Amino acid sequence: MMIKLREKILAYGVSTLKDEELLAVIIGNGTRESKVSEIAKKIICQSNSLNLSLEQLMSFNGIGVAQACKILAAVELGTRKVQSDTLSETIVSVDDIGRHLINKIGGAPQEKLVAVYLNNSYHVIDEQVIFIGTVDQATVHPRDILREAVKMSATQVVVAHNHPNGSLMFSNDDQEFSLRLKKCCHLIGINLIDHLIITKKTYSSLKSLNLI
Incomplete structure (x- = not known):
């Protein structure tokens, strides 16, 4: 799964990945019971734009402290990126x-x-x-x-x-x-x-x- 996602990023760019695929890349590995894609899809389906606390993330089977911290860090980084974006100095409508x-x-x-x-x-x-x-x-x-x-x-x-x-x-x-x-x-x-x-x-x- 992870190899296929990395190949997809290399071939077509990270923007081509679905939300659950991006999350799967961040999580890294699944468990014996669940594939990483299944874990990622479940989190996406049950969250509001990944608006989850550390404890809520860790309630999902297969998500430990390390994975939960990675997800929170990725979400925060995305939020800061959006906040730092500004309009260009070209003519705008x-x-x-x-x-x-x-x-x-x-x-x-x-x-x-x-x-x-x-x-x-x-x-x-x-x-x-x-x-x-x-x-x-x-x-x-x-x-x-x-x-x-x-x-x-x-x-x-x-x-x-x-x-x-x-x-x-x-x-x-x-x-x-x-x-x-x-x-x-x-x-x-x-x-x-x-x-x-x-x-x-x-x-x-x-x-x-x-x-x-």
């Missing part, structure tokens, strides 16, 4: 930003408000997590977003926050906050391009719904 943020915050367990700052030519200057928690007018103020825009001389901004429950619907708070932010942006000459709701697989746009 709202769709580019939406797809990028699906990977970056779509699976986050808490709401995160992110601001992507651009210049007049739609080149990304920077992106920052502004707030972690429930996004509403009581907890997030436009000044928190615009302060950074002024510092970096950004002329345009896209804001986005994720919905951990998977809903693409904008709440009244979402719309009111966006309208308030748009007014503040206008006062200092910054264009609010859009406000996006991000989920694990897709995103929605306030502007496309004519809500701002």
